[in-house]
Amino acid sequence: MSGINATFTRYRAVAVIILGLIAVLALSLFVYLQPGVKKELLPVTQTVDGLPAENDLPPVYFPLDPFTVSLQPEDGDYGAMLYVGLTLRLRDEKTRELVESQLPELRNHLILLLSQQSLASLTSAADKQALLKKIKRELNQQHPNGQPSFVTDVFFNSFIVR
Structure with a gap:
């Protein structure tokens, strides 16, 4: 009898930790499987306009080939x-x-649009964010009237000024 008590006392801490982990896992699984909770737990991404992006459909990305433009001259x-x-x-x-x-x-x-920019108008992060908004607005003005905007966001892949 004393051997059983000694063994039980010895492993009591381990047993409590294991039972605690099982309880936490069961509770988190229960919370995760609750209807309506999953969508609330998803992170909401922001667009360049600061509006939340739609989470209903997977995003469709369209990369454009990089290009080079001359900027507006400043002070000669x-x-x-x-x-x-x-x-x-x-x-x-x-x-x-x-x-x-x-x-x-x-x-x-x-x-x-980009060739109308000057070197000074592209220096700060805020300037680049404003340029992204202009690009989005310009592209969405090109779609047929009466249809919703087709470009939901614009991202820079590369941005080099020389």
Whole structure:
């Protein structure tokens, strides 16, 4: 009898820890499987406009080939260039097909927009965020009237000013 008590006393701490872990795992599994909780636990991503992105559909990303544009001269300083690569987050796969069909026009609008920028207007992080908003607005103005915006967000892949 004393051998059983000694063994039980010896492993009591281990048994309490194991039972505690089982209880925590069971409780977390119960909470996770509750209806309606899963969506609330998902992180909400922000767009460049500060609005939450929609979590209903998986995002569709459309990377654009990087390109180089000449920037507006400042104080007689010529030759400033911007090398930029962008990725667009689109509404759905149908929108991806629309963007692919209009890609030459969209790239033209992007080049015109970016070539209007000056070196001083691209220095801070806030300036770059404002540029992302301009790009998103410009691209969404190119879709047919009456349809919702097709570009939900814009991301820089590369951004080099020389």
